[in-house]
Amino acid sequence: MQILYDFKISMTKYIKLGIENHFPAFEVCPSCKAKVKLKRHGFYWRYIHLIKKAVKVPVCRYFCPSCCKTISLLPIFLLPYYQLPLRVIMKLIQCAASGKQVLLNLKRQHLQFIKKRFMNNLNWIEAFFRDKGYGGYIMQDKKEKAMKLMDLINTAATVETFSQRFHNHFLRAFMAQPNAN
Ligand SMILES: [Zn+2]
Incomplete structure (x- = not known):
């Protein structure tokens, strides 16, 4: 499952910070709504095409021990499956x-x-x-x-x-x- 998440920073800053961004902790699963602490589950990388170059952007993943789903936190300046901002x-x-x-x-x-x-x-x-x-x-x-x-x-x-x-x-x-x- 993908969630669009507002990191409250610009795209440029998010790209610059990479995996050093502040990734939130979840106490409630956005998918099954269980009150469980989601486990961080690494990152996957997406290419984003900017005007002159393509850059790699980390997408943080979480795992819900209750419904066993993986939840990806897509920054709101992106759209699922699109490589353009x-x-x-x-x-x-x-x-x-x-x-x-x-x-x-x-x-x-x-x-x-x-x-x-x-x-x-x-x-x-x-x-x-x-x-x-x-x-x-x-x-x-x-x-x-x-x-x-x-x-x-x-x-x-x-x-x-x-x-x-x-x-x-x-x-x-x-x-x-x-x-x-
Ligand atoms: Zn869940």
């Missing part, structure tokens, strides 16, 4: 939605993939805002809906906050494969 992904979606040129050395297919994935998650994202009490009108035309939802996402304190809240709410990422849960 969340902020970059959002920028790409925004550019794609408004027809602006993307000034990033990205393969066209990659950009199309990100855009398509976002478009395929519109109903999930709408459901999120509805569950959180948003009562305003949301157009059904896909393109207009995407723009509207993007506006709503931008009302969150940060895109990371939105991503984390979404993940906590549905236990899946807002950019996950729509039929996978």
Whole structure:
């Protein structure tokens, strides 16, 4: 199981600190909710593509002695299964939605993939805002809906906050494969 965790520091700092980051202790299992102390279970490393280079980022793992699940603590500036920082992904979606040129050395297919994935998650994202009490009108035309939802996402304190809240709410990422849960 993956959790999006707010380390309250910038991505740059997290990368710099690496395994010296402050990793929290858990007294309650986020998966089975048992009141047990989770055991630290090493790290795995993820590559993140920054503008000019790729860097390795540690992801801390925990083990629950109650449900025997492994829990990974993904920093909120990342998304499960994506190698680009969340902020970059959002920028790409925004550019794609408004027809602006993307000034990033990205393969066209990659950009199309990100855009398509976002478009395929519109109903999930709408459901999120509805569950959180948003009562305003949301157009059904896909393109207009995407723009509207993007506006709503931008009302969150940060895109990371939105991503984390979404993940906590549905236990899946807002950019996950729509039929996978
Ligand atoms: Zn557990």
